Amino acid sequence: MSKKESPIKTIVVAVVLSLVCSVVVSFAAIQLKPQQELNKELDRKRNILIAAGLLEQGGTQSEIDELFKQVETKVVDLSTGEFVEPPKDFNQRKFAKDPETNKVLEGKEDVASIKKRSTLANVYLVRDGQTLETIILPVHGYGLWSTMYGFLALKPDTTTVVGFKYYEHGETAGLGGEIENPTWRAIWPGKEVLNEQGEPVIKLxxxxxxxxHQVDGLSGATLTSNGxxxxxxxxxxEDGFGPFLERVRAGEI
Structure with a gap:
């Protein structure tokens, strides 16, 4: 074997190529991150608007931004149901992972199988002047294969559904993935999720x-429906938005 074909030279070339590729990928990731964050924020707004019945589907960035002016974003302390000043760069998912800002859920308390939740949560309000029209709550829980993230929109009575929109999950396409199907989503408006005592009674x-109080389950996807x-x-x-919804019913919001 000649020196030009030595294993050492091959290894050196491979290492150099790996380093160059790493630098290129890292540079691209850094350059694209601002746009990715903008796209994520636009998608969040879009899904909130769809859940609230303010947008059908799609929408341009300017249309979405204009419609979202109707939506007031607040942060609530889940233990008290009271609004709090949002921490700098508040991110509910990141707070759920931090021992200083999360609550660990165990046993029967963790009916949604999320293990931990942030002590604070976003809520979104739509008003007509001073009159509250719609409450949009971010919700998430485990299905068959994944944690499913969505937005539930309620009327001011806190029990009647305006809309329900899942936007992120890893459920099986054609089965549990039907939680995104517009036909299934269309059966939610008008459903009642709480009883007169403010207790959850919705059943799939x-x-x-x-x-x-009942919604058609997803055919062939019992575990996703249960989720x-x-x-x-x-x-x-009571461990979720219960205290906040109680304050809404009392006319404090």
Whole structure:
């Protein structure tokens, strides 16, 4: 074997190429990050607007930004239901991972199988002047394969659904993935998620729903359907947005 074909030379070339590729990828990631963050923020606004019934689908950036002017973003302390001054760069998912800003959930308390949650949460309000029209709550819980993230929009009575929109999940396409199907989403408006005592009563059932507290489950996706129900039971309950919704019913919001 000649010196030009030595294993050492091959290794050196491979290392140099790896370093060059790493630098290129890192540079591209840094350059693209601002645009990626803008796209994520635009997608968040779009899904909130869809859940609230203010947008059908799609929408340009200017249209979405204009419509989102109707939406007031607040941060609530989940233990008290009271609004708090948002921490700098507040990110609910990051707070859920930090021992200083999260609550660890165990046993039956963790009905949505999320393990930890942030002590603070975003809520979104739509008003007509001083009159509250819609409340949009971010919710998440585990399905069959993944944590499913969505927005639930309620009327000021805190029980009647305006809309429900999932935007991120890893469920099976054609089965659990049908949580994104507009046809399934269309059966949610008008459903009632709480009883007169403010307790979660929504159920996903096999076959056809028989009353306003029931929603048709996803065909062939029982565990995903259970995950949707458990998600709402948790986030509408006392350990989720329950204290906040109680304040809304009392006319304090």
């Amino acid at each position: 059932v096999k076959g056809s729903a028989q009353n306003e 949707v129900e458990n998600t709402l039971v948790y986030w509408l309950g």
